Every structure is written in C-alpha cells, then in structure tokens.
Amino acid sequence: MNDFIEAQGPAFLAHLLRRLADELVQGAADWYPAVGVGSPPRTVSTLIALDEHGPLGVTELAGRLRQSHPLVIVWIRELSRLSLVEQVDDPADRRRTVVRLTGAGRREVKKARAALQVMAQASRELLALAGPGAWAGLWAMERGCRERPFVERLRDAAAKRAARASKAATMVSPRRRRAAARMR
Structure with missing residues (x-):
C-alpha cells in the first residue's frame, strides 16, 4: 500500500519530519529505562x-x-517533578x-x-539510509529557516505563482492569434 503522505509530495515535509521525530523520541523513551535513563527523551538536551553551561535562566536555556520559552518551561516542570533540576x-x-x-x-x-553514544551510532546508521550528506543537509535546511523563515518562503512562492498565473492569463497563444486573424 502506498503511503498517503508520501504521495502528497514535499508540501508535507513537516508531516514527514514530525513522523520521524516522533519515532525517534518514542524509540528513545522505550529504550531509556533499559539503560537506566529516567528522563523523557525531549528533556535530555536541557540536562x-x-x-x-551551569545554571541558566529559562530564556537563556530556550x-x-x-x-520556545513555553516548551522549555514544560520541560523544566517535568524535570523538576523528577527532582533532576531545581x-x-x-x-x-x-x-x-x-x-x-x-x-x-x-x-x-x-x-x-552514555546512552547518547549508542543513540549517535543508531542515528548515524539511520542517516546513512538517506545517503551521504543527509545530516549536513538537514542542518542546511535548519540554517536556511533561520536566515529566511519558512513563512517568507511561502509568501514568495505564492507571489511567484500568482505572477506566473497573471502572465499566462494575459498571453495569447499562437493558436488563438491565428483564430483571431481569421476572424478579421
């Protein structure tokens, strides 16, 4: 059976990346207890x-x-509940x-x-499936969004599309020109 989202094409890049992120996070959540890690996978970067860097304010940490600041607050609450931060x-x-x-x-x-060393190896193997340069490519995309936010890219693409449609609407095809010439 074909994957519905894959069939929709690059417009669903965020959906695909979310699927991958969810799979990686859930895999880590299922595996962490086996290696003695009790914190949720999404909070490990905070730890x-x-x-x-030592003690940090929430804004600095974010x-x-x-x-986002609100997301980091959620993570800090979870880590506080687990008595891992204060x-x-x-x-x-x-x-x-x-x-x-x-x-x-x-x-x-x-x-x-220690767990992250194993995770790095498993992640390298997964990245290898995408081919050489996949890791660098993902970081290039992330930097690209910092340099020019995706919303700007959407606006520009929409404007270009509208301009092409407008130009196409005003252009007369050779076939229509011949037909108009015959009517004169």
Whole structure:
C-alpha cells in the first residue's frame, strides 16, 4: 500500500519530519529505562545544556536549545517533578531565578551521556539510509529557516505563482492569434 503522505509530495515535509521525530523520541523513551535513563527523551538536551553551561535562566536555556520559552518551561516542570533540576535565586541577581541540576540530575546526565553514544551510532546508521550528506543537509535546511523563515518562503512562492498565473492569463497563444486573424 502506498503511503498517503508520501504521495502528497514535499508540501508535507513537516508531516514527514514530525513522523520521524516522533519515532525517534518514542524509540528513545522505550529504550531509556533499559539503560537506566529516567528522563523523557525531549528533556535530555536541557540536562546536557545545564551540565555544560551551569545554571541558566529559562530564556537563556530556550535560546541555547532554540526552542520556545513555553516548551522549555514544560520541560523544566517535568524535570523538576523528577527532582533532576531545581529553580533557585540567581546569586548574581536575586530578582531572577535560574535552573540548575540537582545531585540526581548530575547522575542522570552521566547515564544520558552514555546512552547518547549508542543513540549517535543508531542515528548515524539511520542517516546513512538517506545517503551521504543527509545530516549536513538537514542542518542546511535548519540554517536556511533561520536566515529566511519558512513563512517568507511561502509568501514568495505564492507571489511567484500568482505572477506566473497573471502572465499566462494575459498571453495569447499562437493558436488563438491565428483564430483571431481569421476572424478579421
């Protein structure tokens, strides 16, 4: 049976990427407990960022991860519930809070880093199915969207399409020219 979304073509790129992301995240969620990782897969980058950069404000964390502020708040709540992070007053500015790893969070990072080595190998094998340059190609797409957001690309494509349609509507085909000449 043919895949409906594949048959729809590149307009459904986001759908395909979401499917892939969901498969990767669910696979990690199913596998993590077997290797002692208790944090949800989508939150591991938060733990790693806190481990590498120390305590960070939510806005800083969202910026480093290039994720939305509300999404990072959801992740922090989940990690707080698991006692892997805590929010504390910023020692440099008591008016703001920062997120930091707890002792359990630091232990979780060690387990997650070991798991990520295996995940990197499995991901390399999956990327190889797409051919050489797939990883670089995905990053090129991501950079392209940072340089020129997709909404701008949509607007430009729509304007070009409208211009082509307008030009086509005003052009007279050779066949119509001959027919008009015969009527004169």
